[in-house]
Every structure is written in C-alpha cells, then in structure tokens.
Amino acid sequence: METKKVEVALKMAGFIGPPLPKDLGGWRNYQAGEGFLQHLTFLGCSPHLRLAPEGDLQGFCFLRLADLGPQPRLIRGRETRPPRCPVCGKAYRATQEEYTAWQGGGTESRIHCPTCAAVLSPLDLRWRQTAGFGRCVLVVEDVFPGEAVPTPGFERTLQDLGTGEWQYFYTQGLQLDLLTMPRESPSPGAGPLPC
C-alpha cells in the first residue's frame, strides 16, 4: 500500500504536522498540521478544539495513519450498527466469525442476503457512514460523530493520489487493537484472528 505517498501528500497539504510519540495505539500519530482546519468543515456550534497535547496526550485532536495491508479490512467501532444489503436495503446481521474475518482482511467469501437472496461481496455492504473497508486509514481523533466533514478540495487531494477511492465515516470506540494484530494468510478460508 502506498501509505508513504499518502503521508507525504498529507504533510504537503498541512493536514498532518509533527509526529507524536508512538504510544497512542501503535499507529503513526501526528499533531494537526497548520492547514488542518482548512481541510475539514466543522458543523454545528463552533467546536472547541485542542490541537496540541498538554502533557497527558489525552483529549486533543490528532491524526492517526495506518497501513492495513494488501487486503481491505473492516474498520468499525463498538457502536457500529448492522450493515444494509445494497440490493434490498434490509439489514444484514453478520456473525462474529464474519466480523472477525473481515477485520482480518478475509473478504473473499461471498455472503447471501437473507431477505432478497442476493449474492454479495462483504465489500458491497452499506454501512451508512458508521464503518468501512480500507487498506489505508486516516483517523481524525476526538471529533464528535458527524461534526467534521472533509472539504471537496481535501477529498480531491486524496482521490488524486491514485491510491484508490477514499470514503469517510464516523466511529466511536474504534477497535485499533483488532487492526494492529498481525494478519493471518489472506487466502480464502484463513482462520479467524484470535480475540
């Protein structure tokens, strides 16, 4: 994955600033850059954002960037609701085994919608902006769900990198630990990752 390319572009755009200590979940972590507030539109009443740590490395807005490997992996939070079938719009209630496989990059198996019998790839499911699949993830920490939206210009900057399609969504309780575990073989039928 061309995460380095993404990192360089984010630096050039001023979205990310100096790196932070690595003990924030084991990902590459950055302070907000000088251009950070130009690339996101904040909705609602003007948020009081702390953009720099004040000792405890808690309760401030910072960025995480991670390379999740060659296969798309499910990124979701503890509160993520069941996804919807893209054909009939009804909920698809995935099993824990499916969630575990998807988070580990095992998305080759097809699934069947129990309502309309459509045969789907897990990548086709609609998460309504509460989760998504990706090979590279950029996380804006400590912003309320729905409060910040990338500007069209910033979205274009990411799309123009040629690293694939970018989407955004909102999660609470992002399960970083599941995403930082070593991956099993990406071949179909790979065993689930240990919980």
Ligand SMILES: [Zn+2]
């Ligand atoms: Zn369906």
